[in-house]
Amino acid sequence: MHTIALMPGDGIGPEITAAAVRVIEATGVDIRWIELEGGEGARRRLGTPLPDETLEAFIQCGVGIKGPFAVEMEHAVVSPGWRRGTSGGRPPKSYNSATNALRREAGGFAAVRVARNFPGVPAPIQGIDIVIIREINEDLYVASEYTVGDDMAVALKIITRKASEAVARFAFEYAKSHGRRKVTAVHKANVLRQTDGLFLKAAREIAGEYPQIEFEERFIDAACALIVARPSLFDVAVMPNQYGDIFSDLCSSAAGSLGLGAGATYGTEASLFEPVHGTAPDIAGKGIANPVSEILSGVLMLRHLKENRAADAVQRAVEAALLDPNNHTPDLGGKSTTQSLTQAIIERVPQFMS
Numbered sequence: 001m002h003t004i005a006l007m008p009g010d011g012i013g014p015e016i017t018a019a020a021v022r023v024i025e026a027t028g029v030d031i032r033w034i035e036l037e038g039g040e041g042a043r044r045r046l047g048t049p050l051p052d053e054t055l056e057a058f059i060q061c062g063v064g065i066k067g068p069f070a071v072e073m074e075h076a077v078v079s080p081g082w083r084r085g086t087s088g089g090r091p092p093k094s095y096n097s098a099t100n101a102l103r104r105e106a107g108g109f110a111a112v113r114v115a116r117n118f119p120g121v122p123a124p125i126q127g128i129d130i131v132i133i134r135e136i137n138e139d140l141y142v143a144s145e146y147t148v149g150d151d152m153a154v155a156l157k158i159i160t161r162k163a164s165e166a167v168a169r170f171a172f173e174y175a176k177s178h179g180r181r182k183v184t185a186v187h188k189a190n191v192l193r194q195t196d197g198l199f200l201k202a203a204r205e206i207a208g209e210y211p212q213i214e215f216e217e218r219f220i221d222a223a224c225a226l227i228v229a230r231p232s233l234f235d236v237a238v239m240p241n242q243y244g245d246i247f248s249d250l251c252s253s254a255a256g257s258l259g260l261g262a263g264a265t266y267g268t269e270a271s272l273f274e275p276v277h278g279t280a281p282d283i284a285g286k287g288i289a290n291p292v293s294e295i296l297s298g299v300l301m302l303r304h305l306k307e308n309r310a311a312d313a314v315q316r317a318v319e320a321a322l323l324d325p326n327n328h329t330p331d332l333g334g335k336s337t338t339q340s341l342t343q344a345i346i347e348r349v350p351q352f353m354s
């Protein structure tokens with residue numbers, strides 16, 4: 001039996017996490033769900049978007065699945081004083097969001113975002129099937145900035161060999177274990193020779209350990225152009241933090257709705273599975289949210305749990321359900337509801353489990 005931390009979150013979070021739980025349960029995989037509070041709702045009820053109990057239980061479970069958390073900037077700083085009484089516990093730290101606190105406290109070092117087309121689903125670009133793996137602790141997003149007088153501002157870009165090697169190794173291991181053929185390192189080392197140069201050097205060295213996986217290098221600007229012109233060139237792509245942030249939004253949107261985008265953060269202590277989008281307040285409570293992003297995040301979770309048969313069955317059930325435009329929610333141009341799309345997926349799971 002697996003014990004999984006379940007954090008429904010805010011906005012459409014409760015609707016789509018409930019859908020994901022129902023679909024995962026349809027596979028018969030034995031899971032005990034530990035439901036935990038987090039996000040804006042928790043802040044209103046308990047005074048913090050990330051109660052210590054939530055963080056503690058998530059790390060204890062080692063695996064969590066969550067809906068989006070709303071971020072009210074003025075209340076987003078959390079100081080998890082958890083692991084109380086443990087001498088090895090980390091001191092309280094501040095984070096700019098509860099989600100980042102969960103990821104970082106769990107030793108998160110690589111974020112995965114899957115962007116792909118689904119047969120039968122309209123999208124600006126067809127032929128996308130890419131797994132983006134992004135380093136998440138360094139680069140310009142350490143947000144170490146300062147100003148020099150009124151007219152100059154400087155931001156530090158930090159790249160270390162250790163983090164670059166870790167994310168590159170993760171990308172090759174991911175490719176190996178998911179039957180992918182190629183890893184592309186995305187960078188701008190022709191301009192940023194020291195920082196991106198170090199990232200690229202580390203990626204090249206790690207690539208040498210995986211001769212069975214093809215290795216390619218692309219400049220970030222060229223990669224953006226190619227995702228529009230020749231998306232099939234990409235398979236797994238690994239990159240520093242900022243490029244990953246921008247490139248993954250480009251790929252998700254090009255492949256169709258945000259409501260199809262699955263995501264995960266893998267950490268040394270716990271891994272977190274969650275959709276790529278936010279709380280979608282404009283459609284929350286209306287019963288029309290697309291649950292596929294959360295369900296496919298659940299597929300990533302099932303693979304992480306080595307429940308590959310169940311993961312394949314859910315994946316194929318989603319694909320089969322989306323082939324029928326009657327199952328498309330409004331974000332895909334249809335009139336279906338969260339409930340009926342979920343039901344259509346659940347009905348198709350058994351045929352792919354055998």
Ligand code: ATP
Nearest residue numbers: 070258259277278279280281282283289290293331
């Ligand atoms: P937040 O402040 O939480 O980031 P947001 O509205 O700024 O919320 P998203 O939640 O990512 O950002 O939503 C962007 C748009 O995409 C919205 O119009 C939203 O309705 C739509 N959207 C996001 N997720 C889904 C989904 N699962 N199903 C349908 N539409 C979605």
